[in-house]
Amino acid sequence: MKNFFLIVVLLFACSGPSVKNVRLKPLKTSDVIVAFGDSLTVGVGADPSSSYPALLEKQINRKVIASGVSGETTSKGLKRLPQVLDQYKPSLLIICEGGNDFLRRSSEKSVKNNLRAMIEMAKEKEIDMVLIAVPKSESQLTPPSLYEELGREFGLPVETESLKKIGSDATLVSDPIHPNDHGYRLMAESVAALLKKYGAL
Secondary structure, three states: OHHHHHHHHHHHHHOOOOHHHOOOOOOOOOOEEEEEEOHHHHOOOOOHHHOHHHHHHHHHOOEEEEEEOOOOOHHHHHHHHHHHHHHHOOOEEEEEOOHHHHHOOOOHHHHHHHHHHHHHHHHHOOOEEEEEOOOOOOOOOOOOOHHHHHHHHHOOOEEOOHHHHHHOOHHHEOOOOOEOHHHHHHHHHHHHHHHHHOOOO
């Protein structure tokens, strides 16, 4: 029986932080948020004023910098991130990457490793983070578990539902990959709700 309890204690100790216990630092109105990613951050498929970073900025009354590059993979994002962090010095970083890796059939392991390196880079600068989980394809709308695994590993909030909902509703997409104006609004609302849930707002 003693051995059983010891195993249970060790399992809890090794499981990493629970996302349920995570709290983001409250954002002041002067704080800057960087939305970092690929074409989903650029807002391809909608008017620039309807991209999710632009809509999020209006919803939460905080400056949101849209730092997106269409076609970017996580390996390229990892190389680009240091300059972005140094330039904008954000209090919060929202990472939405992986879709282009999946289109190129890159391994989930490489995507996870690149995202982990981005997270570690931001953590060194004491920047809070949120991950947006990206589905692998239009036919596989449930995002791979790597996003939630990273969330548990580093104690980060992970938004897992918006892109899955958007991809399954023809009225919310402009093409098989990108949301339309209504889809990006749902995406922004989902991120805002996550920020409120974890104490940033």
